Amino acid sequence: MGTFIFRRVLVAMSVALTISIVSFMLLHLSGDLATSIAGPEATAEQVEQIRIDYGLDQPIVNQYLDWLGGALTFDFGHSYYYQSTVVDLIVDRMPITLTLGGVALALAVSISIPLGVLAALKRDTWVDRLALLFAVVGQAMPSFWFGLTLIVVFAVTLQWLPAAGSDGWQHFVLPAIALGYYATPAMMRLTRTGMLEVLESDYIRTARAKGLRTGAVIFKHALRNAIIPVVALAAVELGFMLGGSVVIESVFSLNGLGQLAWDAISRNDYPVVQAVVLIIALFYIVLTLLADVANAALDPRIRTR
Amino acid sequence: MSRLEVNNLLEVNNLLEVNNLRVDLPVEAGTLHAVRGIDFHVERGEMLCLVGESGCGKSMTSLALMGLLPRKARLTADRLQFDGIDLTTLPERRRSDLRGARMSMIFQEPMTALNPAYTLGNQLCEGLIRHRGVSRREARDRALYLLERVGISAAKDRLEQYPHQLSGGLRQRVMIAMALMCEPDLIIADEPTTALDVTIQAQILRLLRELQQEFGTAVIFITHDLGVVARIADRVAVMYAGEMIESAPTPALYANPAHPYTRGLLSCIPAPGKTPPGSRLQAIPGVVPSLVGSVEGCAFRNRCPQAQPACERTPPLMSLPGDHRARCHYADRPVPAPLQPEMSS
Amino acid sequence: MTTSNVSATVSSARRPGASLGEVPLPVPAWSRVTRRIFGHRGLAIGLIVVGLAVLIAIFAPLLAPHDPYHQDIANRMVPPVWHDKGSWVHVLGTDKLGRDTLSRLLFGTRISLTIGLVVALISGIIGTTLGVLAGYFGGRVDAVISYIITTRLAMPVVLVALALASLTGGSLITVILLLGLLLWDRFAVVSRSVTQQMRDAEYVYAARTLGCSLPYILLREVLPNIAGSLIVVMTLEMAHAILLEATLSFLGMGVQPPLPSWGLMVAEGKAYMFFQPWVIAIPGIALFLLVLAINLLGDGLRDLNAPGGRN
Numbered sequence: 001m002g003t004f005i006f007r008r009v010l011v012a013m014s015v016a017l018t019i020s021i022v023s024f025m026l027l028h029l030s031g032d033l034a035t036s037i038a039g040p041e042a043t044a045e046q047v048e049q050i051r052i053d054y055g056l057d058q059p060i061v062n063q064y065l066d067w068l069g070g071a072l073t074f075d076f077g078h079s080y081y082y083q084s085t086v087v088d089l090i091v092d093r094m095p096i097t098l099t100l101g102g103v104a105l106a107l108a109v110s111i112s113i114p115l116g117v118l119a120a121l122k123r124d125t126w127v128d129r130l131a132l133l134f135a136v137v138g139q140a141m142p143s144f145w146f147g148l149t150l151i152v153v154f155a156v157t158l159q160w161l162p163a164a165g166s167d168g169w170q171h172f173v174l175p176a177i178a179l180g181y182y183a184t185p186a187m188m189r190l191t192r193t194g195m196l197e198v199l200e201s202d203y204i205r206t207a208r209a210k211g212l213r214t215g216a217v218i219f220k221h222a223l224r225n226a227i228i229p230v231v232a233l234a235a236v237e238l239g240f241m242l243g244g245s246v247v248i249e250s251v252f253s254l255n256g257l258g259q260l261a262w263d264a265i266s267r268n269d270y271p272v273v274q275a276v277v278l279i280i281a282l283f284y285i286v287l288t289l290l291a292d293v294a295n296a297a298l299d300p301r302i303r304t305r
Numbered sequence: 306m307s308r309l310e311v312n313n314l315l316e317v318n319n320l321l322e323v324n325n326l327r328v329d330l331p332v333e334a335g336t337l338h339a340v341r342g343i344d345f346h347v348e349r350g351e352m353l354c355l356v357g358e359s360g361c362g363k364s365m366t367s368l369a370l371m372g373l374l375p376r377k378a379r380l381t382a383d384r385l386q387f388d389g390i391d392l393t394t395l396p397e398r399r400r401s402d403l404r405g406a407r408m409s410m411i412f413q414e415p416m417t418a419l420n421p422a423y424t425l426g427n428q429l430c431e432g433l434i435r436h437r438g439v440s441r442r443e444a445r446d447r448a449l450y451l452l453e454r455v456g457i458s459a460a461k462d463r464l465e466q467y468p469h470q471l472s473g474g475l476r477q478r479v480m481i482a483m484a485l486m487c488e489p490d491l492i493i494a495d496e497p498t499t500a501l502d503v504t505i506q507a508q509i510l511r512l513l514r515e516l517q518q519e520f521g522t523a524v525i526f527i528t529h530d531l532g533v534v535a536r537i538a539d540r541v542a543v544m545y546a547g548e549m550i551e552s553a554p555t556p557a558l559y560a561n562p563a564h565p566y567t568r569g570l571l572s573c574i575p576a577p578g579k580t581p582p583g584s585r586l587q588a589i590p591g592v593v594p595s596l597v598g599s600v601e602g603c604a605f606r607n608r609c610p611q612a613q614p615a616c617e618r619t620p621p622l623m624s625l626p627g628d629h630r631a632r633c634h635y636a637d638r639p640v641p642a643p644l645q646p647e648m649s650s
Numbered sequence: 651m652t653t654s655n656v657s658a659t660v661s662s663a664r665r666p667g668a669s670l671g672e673v674p675l676p677v678p679a680w681s682r683v684t685r686r687i688f689g690h691r692g693l694a695i696g697l698i699v700v701g702l703a704v705l706i707a708i709f710a711p712l713l714a715p716h717d718p719y720h721q722d723i724a725n726r727m728v729p730p731v732w733h734d735k736g737s738w739v740h741v742l743g744t745d746k747l748g749r750d751t752l753s754r755l756l757f758g759t760r761i762s763l764t765i766g767l768v769v770a771l772i773s774g775i776i777g778t779t780l781g782v783l784a785g786y787f788g789g790r791v792d793a794v795i796s797y798i799i800t801t802r803l804a805m806p807v808v809l810v811a812l813a814l815a816s817l818t819g820g821s822l823i824t825v826i827l828l829l830g831l832l833l834w835d836r837f838a839v840v841s842r843s844v845t846q847q848m849r850d851a852e853y854v855y856a857a858r859t860l861g862c863s864l865p866y867i868l869l870r871e872v873l874p875n876i877a878g879s880l881i882v883v884m885t886l887e888m889a890h891a892i893l894l895e896a897t898l899s900f901l902g903m904g905v906q907p908p909l910p911s912w913g914l915m916v917a918e919g920k921a922y923m924f925f926q927p928w929v930i931a932i933p934g935i936a937l938f939l940l941v942l943a944i945n946l947l948g949d950g951l952r953d954l955n956a957p958g959g960r961n
Contacts, residue, residue, distance in 0.1 A: 011800070018801045026814060036817060136692075136949070140942035142893050144900045145916055145934035152927050202417040208373055209412075210432035210483070211405030220431075224422045243806030247897055261809055262901065265816045273813050280806045288804075300467040301421055 008292055012285045019281045020071065024064050027270055036268045037080060054080075067274070076275035081267045086275045089260060094279075096166050097245050097256035100179060103172050105238045107180035108187060113230065116191025117223060120199060131192070135185035143244065147178040147251035164253035175252040182244065183237040190233055194226030201225075228298045235291035239284030320490055320523050321347040321370070324384035328365045331377055335597045339365040339378075341547035344622070347491065350521040352514070354534040354555075356570070357544035360593060363527045366544070367493045370525070371410050372400045388490065406436040409484040413496040415476035419468035425479055426464030433486045444486075451482035455512060474505035481513065488520065495527045510537055532574045535559060540628075543567050546604035547596050549622075553629040563623075563631035565609045603633070611640045693950025699943030707759040714753035715741070718910050722748035730928055742932055745918060751929075754910035755936055761911050762940060765826055765895045766888035772830025773891075774884055777837025782868060782876070784838070785845025795838070802835050808897065815903040825904050829891050840883050844876040851875075878955045885948030889941045896937055912937045 027033070034051040035042075042050075051057045055066070070077060076086035119131035154174060155163035165171050198204060199222055207221040246258030253259070257276055264272035296302040328340040340362040347353050357363045368374045370385075372392065385392040387408065392400070409432075412418045420428060429451075430444035439447075445464065452460035455478040468476060477497060484492050494513065498506040514537045517524045526538060534541050535555060542552040543566065551564040562568045569589040591608035594600055603609070606616040615634045623636040706713060726748040729736045736743065742751040784795035811828050818824045848854060857867050896913030898904030905911040907918070912933040919929030 011797075015797070015801050015804055018797075019804055022801070023805070023810065026810070027817065033817075136942065136945060137938075139945050140889070140938050142896050142900075142913070142916075142934065142937050142941070144897055144913075145930065145937065148916070148920065148923060148930055149934070152923055152930075156924050202412060202414055203420040205373060206412065206418045206428075206480075206483075207420065208401075209371055209404055209410040210435070211401045211403065212431065212435055213401065216431070216435070221420050221423075225420070239804075244808055246808055246812065247901065250901060258809075262812065265813050265903070268816075273809075277806060277809050277813065280809060281804045284804045284806070299422070301469045 004296065005293060008289055012289045016278075016282055016285055019285075020068060020278050021064065023274060023277045023281075024067065025060070027274060028060055028063065033268070033270060037270075071275075071278065077271045079264075079269055079272050081264070081269040081272075086271050089272060090257065090275060090279060093255060093257050093260045096254055097242060097249070097258060100172060100175055100245055100248070100254060100256060101238055101241045103176040104180035104241055105183065105234060107176055108183040108237065109234055111180075112184045112187035113191050113227070116188045116230075117195055117218070117226075119188070119192045120195030120226075121218070123196065128192075131188065135188050138181045138185040141181065143178055143182050144247050144251050146181065147175065147248055150174045150178055151252070166254050166256075171252075171254070175248050175254055178251070179241050179245065179248045183234075183241055187230055187233055187237065190230050191226060194229060195222060198222045198226045228295060231298060232291035232295050235287040235294065236284075239287040242283050243280050318349070319346045320349045320388055321525075322384055322386040323370075324382060326366065326369060326382040326385060327380070328362070328369050328374065329379045329381075330365075330375070331379075332597060338547055338596050338599070340369065341596070341600070343544070343547075343549040345542050345549055345552060347523050347525060349490070350517075350523055351539040352517055352524045352526055352537055354538035354541045355525060355527045355544060356529065356531055356534055356541060358529055358593070360596075361544040362547040362596075363544050364495055367410065367495050367525065367527055370493060371404060371408065372397070373404075373410075402436070405432040405489075406487045407489050408491040408493065409487070409489045411477070411480050411484050411492065411494040411497045414500050415473050415480055415497075416500065418480060419476060421468055424465055424467055425471075429464070429479070429483050429486060432483065436487050447486060448482065451485050452479070454485075454516070455479075455482045456508075457482075473501055474509065477501060477505075477509055478512070481509075481516070485516065485520065485522075489522060491523045491525065492517075493525045493527070496529065497526075498533070499529075513537070531570045543570070546593050546600065548604060548632060550605070550633070551629075551631040553625075553631075554627065557627050557629050561625075561629070563625055563629065563636040564605075564633045565611055566605050567631075569608075569610075611635070613640060690950050690953060692946040693953070696943045696946030696948075696950055699939065700947055703759050703763060703940055703943070706756055707763045710756045710760055714750075714756045715739075716750035716753045718749060718753040718757045719908055720749060724748065727922065727926060727929075729926065730932070733928070743928060745915070745929060746922065751915075751932055754915060755912070755933060758910040758912045758915065758933070758936070759940070761822065761905060761909060762892045762895070762937070764822075765829070766892045766944070768826050769829040769833060769891035769895075770884045770888045772826070773832075773834035773887060774837050774880065776831070777834030777839075778841045778873075778876075778880060780834070781838040781841030781843075782845050782872060785842040786849055786868065786872065788846070788849070792842075795842070799835055799838050799842075802832075805832075807832050807894070811894065811898060812901060812903045815898055820898070820902075820904050820906050822905050822909065825895055825898060829894055833887055833891060833894075836883050836887060837880065840879050841876050844879050845872055848872055848875055878951075882948050882952045882955060885944050885951065889944040889948070892937070892941055892944070 034047050034054070034056050037054070038047045038050050055063060058066075067077070074087055076090075078084070079086055079089060082089060115131045115134065119128045122128050151163045151174065154160050161173050162171050163174070204217060204222055207217045212221075242257075244258075245256060246262050248254070249256045249258035250262050257280070261273060261276040263269070264276065323346065324344050325342045326340055326344075327338070327342050330337040330339055343362075343366065345353070355363045355366065365374070365378070369378075369380050370387075370392075374380060380393070382393055387403065390403070395403075419425070426445060426448060429448040430441060433439055433444045433447060434441065448464060449460050452463060457463055457475060457478055463471070463475075463479075468479075471479065480497070484494075497513070498509050501509060510533060513524065513526070516522070526534075528534065538555045540552065540554050541558045542549050543558075543564065544550065545566050551558065551562070551567045553561075553563075558567065559571070562571055566589070573589070589608055594604055594607065602618055603612075603616040603620050606612040609616065613634070618634075620632050620634045620636075622630050622632050624630055625637055722744070725740070725744055726746055728740045728744040728748075730743040730751070731738055731741050733743075740750050740752070742755065744750055745754070780795050780798065784792040784799075811832060814828055815824060818828075854867060854871050857871050862871075895904055895911065896916070899911040899913035900917045902917065905914055907914060915933035916930045916937075919926075919933070923930045
């Protein structure tokens, strides 16, 4: 178990490093940053001045190593746009995105798992079909459009909840629903298939042969085994949701990391873009690492090997 | 007193009474009649062997007794009584009070019959805690005692182990201990040795027989191997194509098999000293008829070496001397000689 | 870091041929296929809607009542026909520049379908190549390719696509290329695991012992046997790409105006959604229906591919 975790951590760290290289290269090679920053009206001299000011005239490897040296000590440089360091901006915005992601995940888990269990127990009945419809609709719904629809219905027409901002918990309800619904179908389906598979298994028959109550058979014996892959998926989905928060935050004007990234992208504020991409990738990497550890912890066959 | 009540009084001593048990399964092509009206009983403390090839309905019979049939299966019976309790009308909740407490089951596949997520101790104890309301401590003591009793060394450490840490033979011993936890009146063992190595098989068989005699538990032992039966069973019931075609005390069945199928099965077993080395073991030619739809006449006649025109009619269950019954027109009389001798050449 | 998280979305591979269920009577292969398709409601609906969308895309110029780019400021924000002030001239109304919504919607089908198809094709080629190589060779090759897949999965697609689209200046071509270069992960994961199962299959082994060349084995023996799974992934990735294009365009970094991208139509209507909600409802519903139909198609194909029942 110890070596297992150690190896995974090593892989995770090297993946993080690779991503920092790839995203750095992609940003620096897919266009001329100096021209983009200077804007369409700038003269050639201005562009050259920016190139020198921002160190963009240096060889790209040097630029990367400079950046990496800073990044290792959480120094991502200065924002081109805000009068602030990149780290301050990120620390400032991160809580909102994490709250949004956390609430959305909690919502998704608390809907998808009971629904998946119910669908499996009531296989091929209208309950199952309804659950499947719920999943299929969620998979096809563009999240930005779903968010706008929620605003029109619940914020404008019914006026139950605020449409924008991040002042209180009410502000997180609609965005969390929009983001959480995106993660629900996959978890619901995985719970359902897992339960169906487990319910057919020999050990469930053994549990029933012991005369255990239906509740104990379903929750103690079946769900405990069916849930293991769902836990791993939940961690991965949270990673995806943090990455996808840029859409939801822009729809609901939530001032989180996603909004920061989008603003930075439209303002050619590359140090911020670079840092946010890396931070979100890091979250994903840590989450998948946790998913693997959780998987091993939940499954005695891996844990006690 | 009506005749039915008299019957009830007379037969109340039998632990299990089964009359005309049928199990139907809906399948794509129609209805599969897995069990087609079988009658048998189990006396207290006896070991009854249910023998038959795969698909003959013996597993369905055991699941029907336990109330563990697949959801889509339909069960009907004129009588299905366990210790005087009518199982056909018993609500599921009361039924689950019996399961594991008064009747328990050992399955064929020890590798998959235990939940991989829980320790053996946990899985051994939960039935006793559920049925007897004992404390975890008391349940553990009982589990420990039974683990030692089924021949597991270092039983205390085993309680903390998970199923994957044990071999198949050990797991089956755990399953046996689990079945004994609540001191049931009846244990149904569905091919408990089929998935095990031959040497382990013999150990498990001996163990089951010993425990059965020690605890006075009745056992229905299900197997496809007639060789196993001779060593352990008090009585044998042979199933074929969803019917019970012969039942008798073990010695009588071996001495005087009355049904051609039983005779065929017996000739498949190599007997030390009797079967000459190198000689071919006999196999019964032909295939079992499909149980989807209805079966007319004797189900065995297409494979029977002595089939007669009379076999087109469904044979009755004939009673022979000494609690011996067989479902064959010719169980109690010789097969008529062929009418046209030249055809036999 | 397992890639198995992703493979959970696609059922494990089955050998072709084993996928046709036990049909008792000999039935001609084609009618057996049609029976299975229409016995499966989701698949039938998906097939019909996607087929309609393809027809609409092809015949958009004939079907559209107006020029989708023609601006008519005098007739801006006309509501759809079922509205009190609607008219049959503009069945689905007009946008803020007076362009006919129905015509733009019909032409938008072209953009969505093109994006879906081409992106799935590009990413399919990249992902399948990587996956088959990793699955077939195993060992070092597998380790390297798995590492690449893991790295790709850790990159936030939406963010990276947004940043790159903004740098390169969004256009239909750049969006297609970007998404094609980003969305190959599921192809790689699935084809890798299926190829792994196939590597030791007897016919592959036979081909190897017969001395067949490597490209021959991969193209003639392995590829046809993973095609079923790949087609399923292909539909799912088409849907994914269509949604992502709409998202990028909605955020202003994808397809640029005046092209009638559905995501762009939602973005352009956003300012009016409080009082004229149909301006975002109509393109949104179109997008939803198309993606839903493609997903239904994919789910249905997966069920056909795996006889064990639906997932």
